[in-house]
Amino acid sequence: MTNFLQYILAGISIGSIYALIAIGYTMVYGILRLINFAHGDIFMMAAYFMIFAMVDFMIPWYISMFIMIIATIVLGVLIEKIAYKPLRTAPRMSIMISAIGVSYLLQNLATYLFSALPKQYPSIPILNTTVHFGEASTSLVTILTPIICVGCVFGLLALVKYTKVGMAMRAVSKDFETAQLMGIQINNIISLTFVIGCGLAAVGSILYFTPRPSVFPLAGSLPGLKCFVAAVFGGIGSIPGAVVGGFVVGMCETFMKAVGLSEFSDVFTFVLLIIVLMFRPTGLFGEKMAEKV
Amino acid sequence: MLKIENVHVYYGGIHALRGINMDVEDGAIISLIGANGAGKSTTLKSIMSLVNKTEGTITFNGKDITKMGTRDIVKEGIVLCPEGRRVFPDLTVAENLIMGSYLRKDKEGIKKDTEWVYELFPRMKEREWQLAGTLSGGEQQMLAVGRALMAKPKLLMLDEPSLGLAPLVIKDIFSIIKQIRESGVNVLLIEQNAKAALEISDFAYVMETGVVTMSGKGKDLLNDERVQKAYLGE
Numbered sequence: 001m002t003n004f005l006q007y008i009l010a011g012i013s014i015g016s017i018y019a020l021i022a023i024g025y026t027m028v029y030g031i032l033r034l035i036n037f038a039h040g041d042i043f044m045m046a047a048y049f050m051i052f053a054m055v056d057f058m059i060p061w062y063i064s065m066f067i068m069i070i071a072t073i074v075l076g077v078l079i080e081k082i083a084y085k086p087l088r089t090a091p092r093m094s095i096m097i098s099a100i101g102v103s104y105l106l107q108n109l110a111t112y113l114f115s116a117l118p119k120q121y122p123s124i125p126i127l128n129t130t131v132h133f134g135e136a137s138t139s140l141v142t143i144l145t146p147i148i149c150v151g152c153v154f155g156l157l158a159l160v161k162y163t164k165v166g167m168a169m170r171a172v173s174k175d176f177e178t179a180q181l182m183g184i185q186i187n188n189i190i191s192l193t194f195v196i197g198c199g200l201a202a203v204g205s206i207l208y209f210t211p212r213p214s215v216f217p218l219a220g221s222l223p224g225l226k227c228f229v230a231a232v233f234g235g236i237g238s239i240p241g242a243v244v245g246g247f248v249v250g251m252c253e254t255f256m257k258a259v260g261l262s263e264f265s266d267v268f269t270f271v272l273l274i275i276v277l278m279f280r281p282t283g284l285f286g287e288k289m290a291e292k293v
Numbered sequence: 294m295l296k297i298e299n300v301h302v303y304y305g306g307i308h309a310l311r312g313i314n315m316d317v318e319d320g321a322i323i324s325l326i327g328a329n330g331a332g333k334s335t336t337l338k339s340i341m342s343l344v345n346k347t348e349g350t351i352t353f354n355g356k357d358i359t360k361m362g363t364r365d366i367v368k369e370g371i372v373l374c375p376e377g378r379r380v381f382p383d384l385t386v387a388e389n390l391i392m393g394s395y396l397r398k399d400k401e402g403i404k405k406d407t408e409w410v411y412e413l414f415p416r417m418k419e420r421e422w423q424l425a426g427t428l429s430g431g432e433q434q435m436l437a438v439g440r441a442l443m444a445k446p447k448l449l450m451l452d453e454p455s456l457g458l459a460p461l462v463i464k465d466i467f468s469i470i471k472q473i474r475e476s477g478v479n480v481l482l483i484e485q486n487a488k489a490a491l492e493i494s495d496f497a498y499v500m501e502t503g504v505v506t507m508s509g510k511g512k513d514l515l516n517d518e519r520v521q522k523a524y525l526g527e
Contacts, residue, residue, distance in 0.1 A: 167388050168395065171381045177343060178379040183367040183396035183444070 002135040007258045009133075013142040013207075015250025016149030020204035021227035022234070022242035023156065024197030030173045030237040031193050033092060037099040038079060040224015041106035042198055046072040046205035047121060047215040048114055054122035061124045069202040076198030077191050085187065103221075110217035118214035127210050145207045152200060153243050160239065169193065173237075222266065226253075229273040235286025244284060248272075294319045294479060295340070295371070295448055300349030302332075302339050309335045311503040312349070317448070317481055322474050324482040324490040324511065326524060327500035333483045334376055336500070337450050341366055341373050353448070368396055370447030376483075377456065378433040380440065382426025386417055389425050389436055393443030402445065409476075410439040413469055431462035438469065442478070449473065450481045455489065467493055487524040491515040499524075 021043055028036045049071045053064035083102050087095040127141040160166035172179045172189045180186060208223065209215055230249040234241025249269055256265035276283060295317035302310040310332050317323050325333050338344045340351055342363050350359045358366055380389055390410060394403045411418035414435040420428065425436055434454055441449055451470070455463040467489055474480050484490035491497055494511035499520060507514065514520045 164391060164395070167384060167392055170384055171392050174381050174383065175379060178375055178381070179392075180343065180363045181341065181367070181373050181375060182392045182440075183364045184392075185364055 003258070005133065005136040006138065007254050009136065009138050009142055011251040011254035012247070013145040013250075014254060015247035016146040017204045017208045017246075018223070018227050018230050018250045019243040019246025020149055020152060020200045020207075021223065022230040022246045023153070023239055024201050025228050025231040026234070026236050026239060026242040027193050027197050029231070031169065031190055032084065032095070034084065034095050034099060035228065035236075036197075037096070037224075037228075038083075038102035038106060039197065039201060040220040040222075040227070041103050041110075042072060042076055042079070042220070043201040043205050043208075043224060044110065044215070044217065044220025045075055045106060046198075046202040047209045047219065048110060048119075049202075050206065050209070051114075051119055051122060051215060055120075061122070064122075065206065068206075069199055072202035072205075073195050073198045076194045076201075080190065080194045085190075107217050107221070114217065116217055118216040121209040121212065121215050124206075124210060139211060141207060141210045148203065148207065149243075152203065153239070156196065156200075157239060165189075165192065226266075226269050229269050229276075231283075232273060233276050233283055235283030238283070238285040241283055241285035294354050295481070296352045297336070297340070298350050298352075300336070300339055300351065301347045302335055302344055303347055304335075304344075309503055310339060313500075313503075313505055315498055315505065315508075317479065318496065319479060321495035322470065322480045322482060322493055322511075324484055324494040324497045325500060326484055326487045326490055326497060328524075329485075330502075331500040332503045333500055334452055337373055337452055337481070337483065340371065340450070364396070367444055370445070371450065372441045372444045372446035372448070373450045374437050374441035374452065374454065376452040378430070378437045380425040380428070380433050380436050383424055385422050385424055386428070386436055387421045389440050390417075390443050393440035395444075397443075397445065403443070406443055406445060410442055413442075413472065414439055431458050431465075434458060434462075434466060435469075438466070438473075442473065446478055448479045448481060450483075452483045453485060454482070455484065455486050463489065487520070488515070491520075 021039065024039050025036060028034055046068060049068040050064060053059045053067045054061060059067065079102055083098045084095055087098055127139065127144065129140045130137055131140050131143055160169060168179065168184045168189055171182065172184060172186055176186055226249055227246065230245035231242045233248060234243070234245030249272065252268055252272065253265045256268050297313055297315040300310055300313045313336055325336065327333050335344060339346050342361060346359065350357060352358065353369055353371060356369065358369060381392060384392065390407055394406070397403055416432055417436060417439055420432065425433065428436060438451065438454065454466050458466070463486070470480055470482065471493055482490055482494065491511045491514050497509065497511050497514050498505050499507040499514065507520065
């Protein structure tokens with residue numbers, strides 16, 4: 001029973017991190033119809049930014065956190081401006097190939113700059129405090145993760161639903177040209193999408209790497225792919241879908257490990273992708289293809 | 294108020310506009326008629342800077358807007374209600390109207406104009422919270438016109454507002470265009486339905502393959518033999 005509770009906690013925790021990252025995939029897809037394959041690597045770079053700030057510059061963790069989030073956002077927006085914006089009118093395949101290119105570029109850049117050797121992720125003392133729940137015990141970060149995640153998701157949903165800029169995001173995601181005719185600046189809205197997606201990935205990276213020993217240049221690629229699966233499972237383009245998808249993938253993975261099938265937990269995630277693509281390609285909350293014209 | 298001089302537009306190798314000249318006067322409904330592919334929509338898009346002009350100048354109330362971006366042109370008071378309605382399907386009716394007023398900051402004015410739009414189109418008031426994608430074609434067209442009005446245009450450009458609508462609905466739309474004109478908004482209208490357009494227009498231009506071939510008072514063109522033959526099917 002205690003173990004069960006512990007697995008549930010772990011599942012919820014990793015699930016909410018996946019949810020934060022999956023939102024980045026789903027929002028960029030919603031606006032640009034692009035799978036941003038570099039998203040997982042942006043998440044990895046965020047971890048290196050944190051190491052830089054805390055270890056190399058000895059900045060206290062609460063300030064480092066802000067610096068790291070800003071740096072990640074700047075990186076994401078720059079990638080959009082340099083690698084995606086010039087291809088806006090190009091066929092969709094070109095921009096996707098560009099995204100794959102950016103992904104490899106970031107991995108290799110990280111290898112070149114920080115070496116392929118794993119680097120220790122700086123520990124944030126408060127987050128590692130142990131908390132007891134009856135007989136189950138866990139670190140504070142495991143408890144905080146879902147709370148932070150839920151807070152971010154509700155904030156984001158409110159932004160998209162109730163603010164003018166959120167409406168503009170929804171308008172742009174449907175129809176670039178007409179949105180322009182309203183006086184909306186498409187490029188600003190797209191940048192904003194990258195700001196939100198990368199900001200959430202940065203928050204996710206703190207929560208993901210804190211309980212893990214080290215960071216290495218490929219550390220973002222597997223979590224990135226899993227979150228992509230989560231986004232597809234929930235219905236790519238839908239924010240609530242990405243959240244549900246993130247939790248499902250996180251939970252399944254944790255329980256696979258719990259029953260002693262650790263080595264298959266990643267396999268399972270991709271089997272899930274294949275099943276979704278076969279039986280319900282639009283995902284749980286995905287938009288239907290047919291629209292009244 | 295709007296002056297178009299020698300505008301050329303190319304789509305790849307296709308020379309879509311071959312030196313358009315038009316002069317839209319203040320206080321009138323002006324219509325632009327012509328067959329499919331004559332360049333009517335392209336003319337409006339080139340005014341809005343949605344397509345690139347290779348040559349020519351466009352001035353609005355004496356101000357050169359040739360090189361302005363779409364956003365600044367909307368700010369100047371030119372608003373295009375695009376062909377095929379193009380409402381935002383998963384925004385509600387109310388949200389679509391808010392998008393129309395995107396660049397405005399005057400809360401009072403926006404509120405007043407929303408009421409005005411609901412007065413023009415009572416059906417929109419009833420469906421305020423409905424997603425625009427669930428409206429019928431005619432309702433979507435009304436919403437598209439209402440949304441364009443929310444930007445407080447000095448010149449409202451309507452691209453084929455009657456496209457694909459039932460005759461009764463078309464009648465409604467045209468009577469509302471007249472009401473809009475009476476409220477002091479200038480209207481530039483594109484229509485396939487040449488007869489209906491010429492009847493309510495003060496002035497009209499006829500386009501053929503990228504050039505303006507004829508222009509004159511609406512009533513004169515209505516009686517013109519060439520126009521009757523080509524567009525009115527008489």
